[in-house]
Amino acid sequence: MAVEPSFMEYEERIKEGDTVIVYVTFGQMVPTVVKRGQTLMMKYGALRHEFIIGKKWGQRLSATAGYVYILRPTSDLWTRSLPRRTQILYTADCAEILSLLDxxxxxxxxxxxxxxxxxxxxxxLTIAPSGHLYTHDIDETRTSKVLEEFKLHGLSSVTTAVVRNVCTSGFHVENSADGVFLDVPAPWEAIPFAAKSISKTRGGRLVSFSPCLEQVQRACLAMAAAGFVSIETIELVPEQKKIVSQHKQTLEEFETMGDAYPKERKRNANGEVVETARVSTAIVYPYSQPTHTGYLTHATLLAVPE
Ligand SMILES: C[S@@+](CC[C@H](N)C(=O)[O-])C[C@H]1O[C@@H](n2cnc3c(N)ncnc32)[C@H](O)[C@@H]1O
Incomplete structure (x- = not known):
């Protein structure tokens, strides 16, 4: 049976209507819905969609001025290539949030x-195929755009997108959620509603993302007031490291050579090459990295005993 275009299920070969991620370079990935008669223009020239249909996922294809790879969409690739309408959460933070929501x-x-x-x-994609996501935004255009994307990505059966101010009107469902996630400017106003949306019989988790500590302080007070327990905050500070082999320098060598290390240490005063010890070590690389992305405050609402 033919599989409908979906991020959840896919066939071995790409069909018309599939969303593909065209990997051009590390910094350029283009999400594209494959449609006969259309042409993708990018850094490596033009690529006719006809050439994509029937190819295997991950295959390298020749465009008019270079090669590209046609990748199957995952939530990580979607995050890296989606049309941005707001600030977004990146994969490292999403992974932590999913883990804290259990x-x-x-x-x-x-x-x-x-x-x-x-x-x-x-x-x-984590709660599929049997779970459900209720996502709420105060902005109608953002909600209708994401509704279109859910439909195109075959996620309509596991999602409901609602236009709603969660700080004044609460959530679409009450007494049924296993977890609530907040990324709004005043999370403390939504927290009493989050408690209402969580299942009384199963209890659940609450996670709130805030860029600054003042918001965290107010959120923690609101969580305690709404009956949440085990309230904790972590700071998200991703740092990329690289293992390199470096020359090992003794203190004595540093005192005699100073900043000349390690350039001049390869030859001694007689011009003879000196073997230098190398050691494997982890350095922060690239040297300049964005650090703090935000704070995640998480807490548990216990089930109400029958
Ligand atoms: C930073 S964006 C969320 C980004 C999202 N986490 C992502 O990964 O793409 C914050 C969103 O919260 C919405 N928002 C702000 N206050 C809200 C409220 N009281 N109720 C519902 N949505 C709200 C804004 O319209 C905005 O779209």
Whole structure:
């Protein structure tokens, strides 16, 4: 049986209507819905969609001025290439959020705000095929855009996108969620509603993303007031490291050679090459990296005993 275009299921070969991620370079990936008669223009020239149809996922294809790779969409590749309408959460943060929500297939999760749908895709693909994501945004255009994307990506059966101010009107479902995630400017206003949306019989998790500590302080007070326990905050500081082999320098060598190390240390005063010890070590690389992305405050609402 033919599989409908979907991020959840896929056939071995690419069909018309599939969303593909065209990998051009490390910094350029273009999400494209494959349609006969259309041509993708990018850094390596033109690529007619006809050439993509029937090819295997991951295959390298020749465009008019270079090669590209046709990748199957995952939530990570979608996050890296999606059309941005707001600030978004990146994969490292999404992974931490999913872990703190204890998200797994079959769970019901409420999210606000939807924004560009970056985290929404990560949640939807984690709780699928039997769970459900209710995502809420105050902005109608963002909600309708993400609804279109859910449909195109075959995620409609596991998602509901709602236009709603969660700080004044609460969530679409009450007494049924296993987890709530907040990425809104005043999370403390939405926290009493988050408590209402969580299942009384199963209890659930709440995770709130905030860029600054003042928001965290107010969110923690609101969580305690709404009955949440085990309230903790972590700071997200991703740092990329690289293992390199470096010359090992003793203190004595440093005192005699100073800054000349390691350039001049390869030859001694007689011009003879000196073997230098090398040691494997981890350095921060690239040297300049964005550090703090935000704080995640997480807490548990216990089930109410019958
Ligand atoms: C930073 S964006 C969320 C980005 C999203 N996490 C992502 O990964 O794409 C914040 C969103 O919250 C929405 N928002 C702000 N206040 C809200 C409220 N009270 N109720 C619902 N949505 C709200 C904004 O319209 C905006 O789209």
């Amino acid at each position: 998200a797994k297939p079959g769970m019901v999760i409420c999210e606000s705000g939807t924004g560009s749908g970056s985290l929404s895709h990560a949640i939807a």
